[in-house]
Every structure is written in C-alpha cells, then in structure tokens.
Amino acid sequence: MNLKNSVALVTGGSSGIGFGIAKMLGEAGAKVAITARGKDRLMQAAAALGAHPIQADVSKEADVERTYKEVLDKFGDLDILVNNAGRGVFKPLIDMDLKGFEETFATNVTGAMLMTRVAAKIFIKRNRGNVVNISSTASLRGAPGGTAYYASKFALRGMSECWRAELRKNNIRVFLVNPSEVITNFGAASGFDQKDNASKLRPEDIAHMVKAVLEMNDRGFTPELSVFATNPAD
Numbered sequence: 001m002n003l004k005n006s007v008a009l010v011t012g013g014s015s016g017i018g019f020g021i022a023k024m025l026g027e028a029g030a031k032v033a034i035t036a037r038g039k040d041r042l043m044q045a046a047a048a049l050g051a052h053p054i055q056a057d058v059s060k061e062a063d064v065e066r067t068y069k070e071v072l073d074k075f076g077d078l079d080i081l082v083n084n085a086g087r088g089v090f091k092p093l094i095d096m097d098l099k100g101f102e103e104t105f106a107t108n109v110t111g112a113m114l115m116t117r118v119a120a121k122i123f124i125k126r127n128r129g130n131v132v133n134i135s136s137t138a139s140l141r142g143a144p145g146g147t148a149y150y151a152s153k154f155a156l157r158g159m160s161e162c163w164r165a166e167l168r169k170n171n172i173r174v175f176l177v178n179p180s181e182v183i184t185n186f187g188a189a190s191g192f193d194q195k196d197n198a199s200k201l202r203p204e205d206i207a208h209m210v211k212a213v214l215e216m217n218d219r220g221f222t223p224e225l226s227v228f229a230t231n232p233a234d
C-alpha cells in the first residue's frame with residue numbers, strides 16, 4: 001500500500017513502540033490518530049507527532065466505540081489499525097494475583113479484540129484494510145514468570161491467525177510483529193529494571209519493520225515477523 005494520505009490508528013501511541021510507529025507512519029505521509037489512557041503524555045506525544053490524540057482505554061467497550069467515532073469524524077476513513085497498547089505482569093505462577101493476570105489479558109487480548117472487531121467492520125465494507133498486532137517473542141515460547149504476559153501474547157498470536165483466516169477474503173491483511181526486548185517505558189510500567197545498552201533494539205527498529213510490511217503491494221503480505229537485536233549486551 002501507499003502510506004501517503006492513508007489513515008492509521010495506533011493504540012498506545014503515547015510512548016515507546018507505538019510512538020515510534022506513529023512517527024514513522026506520519027513521516028511517510030499517513031494521517032495518524034493515537035490512543036492512550038494517560039492524558040498528559042498523550043497530549044505531549046500528539047503535539048510532537050502532529051497526530052490526533054484520543055484518550056481511551058482499549059479494554060473498555062465504550063472507549064473503543066468513541067475512538068472510531070473520533071477517527072471517522074476527523075479523517076473520514078481508516079486504512080490501518082495498529083494494536084500496540086500493552087502491559088506486562090511478570091510473576092512466578094505461585095505468586096500470580098488474579099488482578100494482575102486479568103488486567104494483562106484485558107489490555108493485551110480483550111483490548112485487541114475490541115479494537116479489531118470495529119476496524120474489521122469498517123474494512124469489510126471497504127473490501128480492504130490492515131491490522132498490525134504488536135505481539136512479542138514472548139508469543140513464541142514460554143518462560144519462567146510468563147504466566148500472564150507470555151500467555152496474553154500467545155493469545156494475541158492465536159487471534160491473529162483466526163482473523164487472518166476470516167478476513168483474508170475481504171482483502172484485509174493481518175500482520176503479527178514480534179519484537180524481542182526494546183528500550184521503552186515498558187520495564188518501568190511493568191515493574192522491572194530494563195538495562196539500557198546501545199546494542200539493544202529501539203522503537204524505530206520495530207517501526208521500520210511495520211512500515212516495510214505495510215508498504216508491500218496489497219496483493220501480498222507477510223503474516224508474521226520477529227525482530228531480534230543482533231548481539232544484545234546487558
């Protein structure tokens with residue numbers, strides 16, 4: 001697709017990977033709307049990006065409905081949904097609390113489903129569209145402490161396969177992008193120390209891959225790709 005004058009909606013666009021994707025799509029000529037829950041960071045990010053801010057929680061049905069109303073009122077169309085909003089809780093199974101488990105699934109799984117359910121209706125009517133799910137290499141294999149986060153990303157991967165199977169006939173491309181560790185606010189937001197190092201991935205590395213898969217001619221698509229740092233040092 002040609003990104004120029006396309007309309008993109010990026011959830012969790014106020015920080016990290018979502019901000020990087022919104023920036024790169026905007027630089028390629030897309031009209032971009034970003035969502036997040038926290039207002040201050042959202043407004044700052046939108047101003048820096050020249051994007052349309054929508055304060056909304058992907059896990060709340062009413063917020064999701066309002067998000068699309070705002071996008072369509074503002075831009076009149078939608079070409080790309082990037083399901084990027086995500087959070088992590090990392091605890092051994094025996095310490096896993098129900099609240100943290102359910103909140104992780106509410107954003108990473110239910111939120112992506114609610115967002116894509118509405119986007120799919122718009123895309124089916126147009127007989128084209130693009131859904132980019134930001135999953136994780138956590139969706140590829142389990143690990144200690146991964147009960148909530150890893151399982152939520154496995155679920156996102158599973159939903160991506162189902163949506164692809166359902167929506168391909170409507171010329172809707174569903175991409176799954178699995179970043180390994182990227183330096184963002186994710187560690188701080190998820191309660192663990194992320195050690196910065198110049199050898200580790202940056203949001204623009206993931207944005208670069210998202211832009212590349214979208215820009216391929218609509219006759220084809222890359223279902224899934226994983227992005228690793230070449231030689232990350234802690």
Ligand SMILES: NC(=O)c1ccc[n+]([C@@H]2O[C@H](COP(=O)([O-])OP(=O)(O)OC[C@H]3O[C@@H](n4cnc5c(N)ncnc54)[C@H](OP(=O)(O)O)[C@@H]3O)[C@@H](O)[C@H]2O)c1
Pocket residue numbers: 011012013014015016017018035036037038039041056057058059084085086087107111134135136137178179180181182183184185186187189
């Ligand atoms: N960083 C990594 O190493 C890494 C690796 C693999 C995959 N990922 C995935 O990449 C995605 C982005 O993470 P990041 O590293 O960029 O983290 P980040 O810097 O913490 O950004 C997360 C963004 O999501 C928003 N958000 C969180 N919950 C939300 C909700 N319920 N509704 C709407 N927005 C919500 C946050 O804003 P508010 O809190 O204000 O809502 C923020 O804008 C996540 O899906 C994450 O799982 C990250």
